[in-house]
Amino acid sequence: MEYKSRISYLRDKISESNIDTLFISNKDNIRYYSGFTGTFAFLLISKEKSIIITDSRYTLRAEEESPDYEIYQLKSGDNWIENSTNITKTKIIGYEGDHVSVNLLNQLKKRAEKINEWKDFSEKITLGRIIKSEEEVRILQETINISDSAFNTVSKKINIGMTEKDVAWEMEKEMRELGAESPSFDTIVASGINGSKPHHSPTDKLINNNEAITIDMGAKYKGYCSDLTRTIFIGESDEKFKKIYTTVL
Template identity: 30%
Template sequence: MNHFKKIRTMLSAQGLDALLLTEEANRFYASGFHSAGTDGVALVTVDKAYYFTDSRYIESAVRQVEGAEVRLMGRGRSYSDLIGEVIAGHNIRRMGFDDAYMTVADWRFYREKLSCELVAATQLLLELRRVKDEAEIDAITGAQRITERAYAQIVEEIRSGVSEQEIAARLQYLMLHFGAEKMSFDPIVVSGPNGSLPHGVPTERRIGEGEFVTMDFGCIYEGYCSDMTRTVAVGYATGEMQKVYQTVLEAQRAGIAAARAGITGAEVDGAARRVISEAGYGEYFGHSFGHGVGVEIHESPNASPGAKAPLPAGAVISAEPGIYLPGKMGVRIEDLLVLTEDGCRDLTRAPKELTIL
């Protein structure tokens, strides 16, 4: 899966002769080939695509990169030399670059070495990446299924006395065991009073009876991320715990019911936020309802109070309201949604009614 053609069709409308992609996620989005960090360059012109990499990746790139000419960097030929050859060969005058990712040092270097104007073009990439095609949705769905298999197994293992770190380690093992390439982020596992930390780091704390355990985790499959949060109770759940959980679940359902292409992210967020506010917990929901998921775990578009632009059909966003009571507990429930013209499709199949282990 690559998007050279999709990028190429957008260049002329942006007044660009080419697009230079040096950042890992954008490089992968264009080429469908993964190399770490700065170890590669994708370059798309109006009539041809190129992929440059070094000796560590060249053999794999030749086999895997389709629709582009692959060239070797090294042996006296730097990335700037290879880019310069394409600039000369295609008479490139204006070349876009991923300005939100490129360092100032790299920008200065390329500006001095390349004989063309460098034009900020991150917005072009964001517009392209925010709408997923079917192959991308299939990859995200595959990652989600792996995540759900890990969840189904971990709930059989959680009990009083197990530590947050043990659960986090086990989740990572299970996702890799079930076919993940790697984690889409470090798992969040928080229990009891630590649950009020939305992005808390797993600790050696051992879970006790009558406590919530919140697990936020995901993996990468075929280059695309999954993201899921489930909160379970161990032993029993108090009346207050049940009230908080049910409020979050109802808020998530309200946001999902509102989610569709054409309305703003703020409207989706607001549908969920009203439920939490009306239940008296408004000050304890500090983050947004959701964010885009794709090649990166956080990307455009967002479903947040400040998101005023209409959401596009084909976007994949998380649905993750939460309530966090400092020093007491926290609950978050998260699914992944694909937005359509008349609603949304929930990619997540894992059960989310309150589970008491």
């Protein structure tokens, strides 16, 4: 992946915005700008330094997944925000105002007293992700193909007497077997009257003959997500259903 160019983009924005260092805490942005897939980390990026802050559970993973970053390993009682921002010589710091809670921000300010100003940098971080590269487009297409293929395979196996939970599990299992790291969200299978609930959670309700099933599903693959919604009919659909279905399409 193009992590060096993504870091360069952030450094350009740092220079334009008159800040010293950027603090990233959103795990999706951490993965996008570093490749790190663990569940606990922060990034500090300055004009000269790129640092990933994590604990001993993830240091080896960080070394493997984020070779463009120095590793700062957290230790018990460590004032990591002060120590790490001292490394980057930070006086003005940018952070994700749309992600950092007021409570966390107050804690960070209290523990890093040498920092004079905290600036919301959310928009510029997000803008860096809007225009997709050829590689990203290729991965997105692969992600879509996984969910498409899973739907095409499993939809042919749906039988009367299966439960909504059964169908959801088969969809998720098929996506994983095709290479997905996980579903991109909780799979929705809404049969019969449950189709009136847009975000229905699958239940033990049995699939019956002559009823519609709405399936909303997606795959997460290499950090990118697909989202696919389809409605199928078990048995013979009547003219009223066909008219409504065609109108919605």
